[in-house]
Amino acid sequence: MAGVDTSMEAVLSLLRTLFPPALHDRVFLVGGSVRDLLSGRVSQDLDLVAAVPPEGLERLGFRFVAAKSAAPIYFRFIEGVGKVEATLLDDVSLLTADLHRRDFTVNAMALSLGGELLGLTGESAELLRSGSRSLSLETVPVERFSAEMLKALAKQEPVRFFQRMLELGIGVEFLPELFRMVEVPAGPLEYHPEGDLCTHSLEVLERLTQQSDDPLARFCGLFHDLGKLATAPPLYPRHHGHEETGSELARSFCARLRLPALYRRALAATCRLHGSARRWPELRDSTRVRMAEQAIQAGIVEILPLVAAADKASGQVMPGWAEAVQVASMSSAELGVERSVLEGMAPEHRGTLLLQRRVERLRRMRDGSA
Numbered sequence: 001m002a003g004v005d006t007s008m009e010a011v012l013s014l015l016r017t018l019f020p021p022a023l024h025d026r027v028f029l030v031g032g033s034v035r036d037l038l039s040g041r042v043s044q045d046l047d048l049v050a051a052v053p054p055e056g057l058e059r060l061g062f063r064f065v066a067a068k069s070a071a072p073i074y075f076r077f078i079e080g081v082g083k084v085e086a087t088l089l090d091d092v093s094l095l096t097a098d099l100h101r102r103d104f105t106v107n108a109m110a111l112s113l114g115g116e117l118l119g120l121t122g123e124s125a126e127l128l129r130s131g132s133r134s135l136s137l138e139t140v141p142v143e144r145f146s147a148e149m150l151k152a153l154a155k156q157e158p159v160r161f162f163q164r165m166l167e168l169g170i171g172v173e174f175l176p177e178l179f180r181m182v183e184v185p186a187g188p189l190e191y192h193p194e195g196d197l198c199t200h201s202l203e204v205l206e207r208l209t210q211q212s213d214d215p216l217a218r219f220c221g222l223f224h225d226l227g228k229l230a231t232a233p234p235l236y237p238r239h240h241g242h243e244e245t246g247s248e249l250a251r252s253f254c255a256r257l258r259l260p261a262l263y264r265r266a267l268a269a270t271c272r273l274h275g276s277a278r279r280w281p282e283l284r285d286s287t288r289v290r291m292a293e294q295a296i297q298a299g300i301v302e303i304l305p306l307v308a309a310a311d312k313a314s315g316q317v318m319p320g321w322a323e324a325v326q327v328a329s330m331s332s333a334e335l336g337v338e339r340s341v342l343e344g345m346a347p348e349h350r351g352t353l354l355l356q357r358r359v360e361r362l363r364r365m366r367d368g369s370a
Contacts, residue, residue: 011046014081016113018060026051026092028110028118030099032151048086049098049110050074057086145174146257153215153222159205162222166198177253180229185237187228192237197228207310217303219263220270224307226250227271246271262299269298270307277308280318288320289358292328301325323365327358335361 011029019027027050050057054064054074062074062084074086089098095118099110110118152161162178165171172179181198194200201222208221227246228239247268254264273291276283283291295301305318327335332342335357342350 011081012111012113012115014078015046015048018078019113023050023052023056024113027086028095028112030110031148034109034111034117045083045085046081048084049089049095050086051089051092051094052086054088057088062086142174142256143258145171146259149175149257150215150219150259153218154213156209158209158215158218159202162202162205174257177223177226177229184228184231186225187239188237197225201225203313204307204310207313207315208306211306211310212302214303216263216266217306220267220300220303221307221310223250223253223267224270224274224311226253226267243272243275265298266300266303269294269300270303273300273304274307274311277304277318278311278316280308280316280321285359285362286355288324289328289355289362292321292324296325296328320362320366323362327361327365330358330361 015027015029016024027048030047030049033045033047057074058064060076062076065073065075074088076084076086078084087098089095095110099118112118149161152158155161165175165178166182178198181201182196184197186192186194186197186200189195192200194203201224204224205218205222208218212218225239225242225246226249227242227244230245230249231239231242250268250271251264254267273294276287276291280288291304292301295304305321308318309315332339332354335354337353337357342353345353
């Protein structure tokens with residue numbers, strides 16, 4: 001195949017060796033595997049769709065894997081390549097519908113073993129916009145959608161995933177919050193000239209993308225204002241208390257998307273703390289230490305200052321954050337508090353003493369006397 005980079009040709013050559021010639025026009029690389037190869041990256045996991053009888057795949061070394069809420073797949077591990085997963089099609093004519101269900105964002109693509117690239121055409125995009133029931137995502141398990149979302153968040157331009165959802169009107173059954181953001185003001189115009197919450201959230205994601213390639217940080221940045229969706233319209237454009245509300249909503253939001261527990265903890269804490277993080281220079285030392293303690297517990301020590309900076313176009317920083325985290329991580333012994341002293345105190349008073357010592361240590365560090 002002329003003009004194709006060697007990594008793509010190497011993968012195609014391997015697959016042509018794996019599958020007999022009679023099946024070459026019935027097996028396709030799809031989705032992220034194609035994007036990786038086209039961009040010059042060697043994909044460690046290969047996703048295939050195959051219009052091949054099950055017994056045919058089994059003869060080729062694939063084993064059947066049943067899933068509770070996802071489509072069944074056939075799996076094989078190949079040394080030097082990694083996992084190869086094949087989803088069955090009853091007929092090649094069903095490939096287009098499978099691509100739309102699998103990857104409805106920037107490029108719903110398939111690559112034949114002969115090197116022919118099939119992509120999302122203008123007509124297909126228009127069909128998606130029309131809301132055709134034949135291309136509904138209702139049959140796609142939520143785990144599949146969330147996996148694609150997390151993959152997109154790790155890409156170079158994750159904002160395009162969500163922009164494409166909005167443009168095509170696809171995925172509202174999984175992420176209704178994204179579509180509702182368009183109708184909600186981000187806040188008073190003097191603070192949010194960008195207008196609606198969706199525009200603001202995508203701008204935060206764009207700014208955060210320039211600072212971090214961590215999909216968890218990007219996820220927290222995109223949905224840090226989740227609580228604003230619960231504001232009653234008569235109260236617009238202000239969203240009093242949206243931080244705590246967002247923290248409560250984050251748990252059910254992430255549970256519905258079947259995201260890992262660290263996503264629930266991180267988003268809940270980001271929603272709760274980002275407002276204070278934006279006001280960091282105004283906070284008392286005791287508040288700073290408590291914020292650092294909560295960030296440590298939630299695993300967002302590095303994420304919180306990134307979100308706080310991305311939340312404003314000017315890029316607000318949090319001077320002294322590293323020192324606050326350092327003192328918040330100290331043990332009682334490191335703070336000079338004897339175990340016997342703590343044991344002799346009422347439990348409700350121990351936290352107060354430790355906080356006082358942390359604040360004292362933070363001030364000495366700031367003054368250069370620690």
